[in-house]
Amino acid sequence: MMRRLLFSPFLALSLVGLMGLSPLEPSAEARVATAYPPDTLRSSVNAGTPLVLSLPAELGNAPVTRYSVLKGPALSGLAGHSFTWITRSTDPGTYDVLLRATYPDAAPDTLVVQVTIQ
Secondary structure, eight states, rough: HHHHHHHHHHHHHHHHHHTTTOOOOBOOOOOOOOOOOOEEEEEOOOOTEEEEOOOOOOETTTOOOOOEEEETTTTTTEEEEEEEEEEETTTTTEEEEEEEOOOSOOEEEEEEEEEEEO
């Protein structure tokens, strides 16, 4: 029993470390898997330029009531159905931002926003 009690906090700390509580980093190399889910938006912007991206009012023929950020970079956020990001000159790279789409009569869905900063 004592061994199990000591293991649980260690396991919890390990999982927290693996769950990505670190800042969002750009991908420096090509990814092995290039297939994205159907709910993927792509956008590009010059470094140091603010990004305002309109999000779809519907996903999969279902109206989206709201979006929330699951994984996003610093200085980014949502304003209604728009994703905003104040990019910096030190941000070049490709970022995958994860948003949760909430529906009135269906389970939530995930929208991937892939942003390339040049």
